[in-house]
Amino acid sequence: MRMKPILVIQMQRMGDLIMTFPLLLWLERRYPGREIIVVAEPRFYRDLAPLGPAVRYVSLSDLQLILDREYSLVINVSHRRQGAFLAGKVRAEEIIGPYLDLENRLYIRGDWQLYRASLVECNRHNTFHWAELNALDVIPLADVGATLWPEPRRLPLGNARVGIFLGASQDEKRPVASFWIGLAQGLLARGMRPILLGGPAEQDLGNRVARGLGMPVLNLAGKTSLDQFARIGQTLQIMITPDTGPMHLAAWTGLRTLNLSMGPVNPWETGPYQKGHYILRTSMSCSGCWSCRFGVPRCTQTFDPDKIVRLVVEVIRHREHNLAKMTFPGLELMRSARHLGGFWLDALAPGPEDPSARQALDRFWHGVWKWHFKACDEEQARGAAAGLVQAFPVLVKTMRARLVSLCRVVATHGGRTSGQGDDLLVSSAMPCLSPCVSFARLILENGNFARSSYLSVLTLLERILSLLE
Incomplete structure (x- = not known):
């Protein structure tokens, strides 16, 4: 008898789709031989499909094809109402995530999915990564913890190529052109070879940064496909990047990243998921906000290009042990890791011996939700x-x-x-x-x-x- 397929609905941006890759991988392992169908945006999955788990992608334009099948499990990890509409329409034995009932009322199934929805404008103390929140209603934490993600690759010391991804989905999530110019100049002064990267939206920014440097630099902003970007990443020592879709693609494909986490983003939720990546974020009390209450995010002013250059040099030269001796005024340096079976961020730079109230509350709420949802004792x-x-x-x-x-x-x-x-x-x-x-x-x-x-x-x-x- 043919097994019913699993349907995953992910209709968000590129980064959201890549953060769904771990879920797809875990589903493949937990349900071997089961067909997995993913509803996503064609402009994203066309290039990403060869780089992710072996699943079948369809778009919402294939609605009748989707509705003609019957599914053993539907997982909706999309925030769009279209996703909830689809989840409510398909024939399935079990639905996880948001769905619309016959009277067009929105409901959410799954404790973790309900918790994820509660984070909207209220994520201050959340320390669960989106990749795991996508999965924990159907994948046991033990399976998540048993996954051995490879460490980012190390290239020979003679390779001095450093990627700089310029853009993000919102301007307030990325540095301005003058910052990138100062960073690239600092890398060049230390013998590094910066390479400017970005999508079509960053082409103008890439040109401004290249002109501002006043010296030749490889500017690939807006000139590569996602597949080409992934191939270029194989030749880089590290990529410096805001929180953006290509950052997740870099981490997924083994390129070490330094995430400049600024603006309305929370690295606990959307930082690089795999182990061994670096995150710099402001130590301001409002860091990790859902939406900035200031006209221009003040946290962007705490990032110092010179300090970041020094950090990159230590990482490239395999002297990570020196990072604990460095100071980053107004910033926190962390590295992605694993703790008690799940994603965690380890603090690297020196700080107060005693945890702050916020850190203590973060750990408290982490324990509350794991216990309440039966993921720990x-x-x-x-x-x-x-x-x-x-x-x-x-x-x-x-x-x-x-x-x-x-x-x-x-x-x-x-x-x-x-x-x-x-x-x-x-x-x-x-x-x-x-x-x-x-x-x-x-x-x-x-x-x-x-x-x-x-x-x-x-x-x-x-x-x-x-x-x-």
Whole structure:
């Protein structure tokens, strides 16, 4: 009997599609011999298909072909309403992610997918990578942790070619031309060979940077396909890049990257996923924001081209041990790694011995969600909470008081079919509790404010309180 295929819906940008590659790889391993069909944008998958897992790509224009099949599993990791519409239309034994029901109402299936949706405008303390959030409802964390990603390749010391990817999906996520000029000049002064890279949208920027250098430099911005870009990457020691789709392609194909994480991006969510890549981000309290509240992101001003040149030289010359001795005022240097089976960012540059409140809260919420979604045991969650409880007792006392208040609000509203959930947000204005408030509101909305959804919220709040004892 022929096995029913698996349908994955990913209709976002190039970087989102590449961050879906790990999910596709895990599905291949968990369901051997099962056909995997991916609905994506043709302008992205045409070039990327040969570089990723062996799946079948189709576009939304093939709608009837998609609807004619019956699927064992549908996973919608797209944020677009078109994706939810499609997920609700196909015949499937199981659906994970957003879908529209027969009355055109939006629902989300899967704890991790619901959590991912709760991060919109509320991702301050999230430390789960998008690649894993795509998968954890169907792929056990043990399978994720068992995947051995190869370290980025090392080229001979005589190779001094450094890629500079100039662009990003939004201007506020990338440096300005003068920064790139200063960086390239610094590399040239240290005997490096910078190569300017970018898509068609970066062609003008590439020309401005090349002119500003006042000396010959290889400018390939807007002149290569994705396949050619991947081939060029095989000849580079490292690529310096903002958070952008080609950064994910570079990491996937083994090219070491230095991610300049600036503007409204969070490297925990969308930094290079594979091990051994470097991330520089601002140490400003608003780093990792969903959307910048300033007209021009202030974090971009903390990046120093000279410091970055020094960092690159140490990496190229295989002297990474020196990175811990370097200082980056206003910045944090991290390297992608693995911790307790999942993605993690290890701090490299020296910092305070004791964790900040934000770092302690990051680890606390990481433990909360893993425990609540049955990806770890209570002991591991308590270990994650211990640093917060011990180092910040006054904060924890206030959090407990607010959580008790939240429990009262939920208990008072429980069972009201016309509930709105706004009271939850009003009763807790503490940013450190925003992760559970945002998730709780989605539980209520996703459950049509039924009594069972209020009970689910109460269970979550009680578990959080138990960790703060």
